[in-house]
Amino acid sequence: EDQVTQSPEALRLQEGESSSLNCSYTVSGLRGLFWYRQDPGKGPEFLFTLYSAGEEKEKERLKATLTKKESFLHITAPKPEDSATYLCAVRKGNNRLAFGKGNQVVVIP
């Protein structure tokens, strides 16, 4: 069965303290790994798509990387506004997304 596991479940960071979130997956026929950000009471907001091992994408303080078994979302010098739940999802050939449970990040000023 396809699985997406995110760790740690929850993370508290001091402002400026860089860290990484992990998304490990077991899926055959991967057709994209997606990172989303979700704020309380809101829908997921698209951040990145990664397709092949070795690929990297960056946006402001966020950088996503991909290997054959996992993806990392690196947060560099986080600010309080980076507090959110970060969701990882994989897509197979049938277009559905399979999501992990998320990494809840709190950045303390």
Add this chain to the structure above:
Amino acid sequence: GAGVSQSPSNKVTEKGKDVELRCDPISGHTALYWYRQRLGQGLEFLIYFQGNSAPDKSGLPSDRFSAERTGESVSTLTIQRTQQEDSAVYLCASSKGPDSNQPQHFGDGTRLSIL
């Protein structure tokens, strides 16, 4: 509109009642998806539309759940004879097409509470 719009934003109903949830996708997006997010759980896929047809409805949890899409635009998700376990946030997403390089863009969901 600029984004995916869902209504109502909140719905409270009694067990056994039917509910209808609405999704307006981004204009021009041909693919539409419904997901369910239970407290403390990851998003669960429910159904996928390409145009007005649903090539994948395998995620619908029971025959109490149904969905339709008309005019390659608005979609409605209907839950009949609601149960307490149906309480969740129901999220709709749309994308330009079924291609794997098209990200899905989500609405803010309908928070459904069954009393």
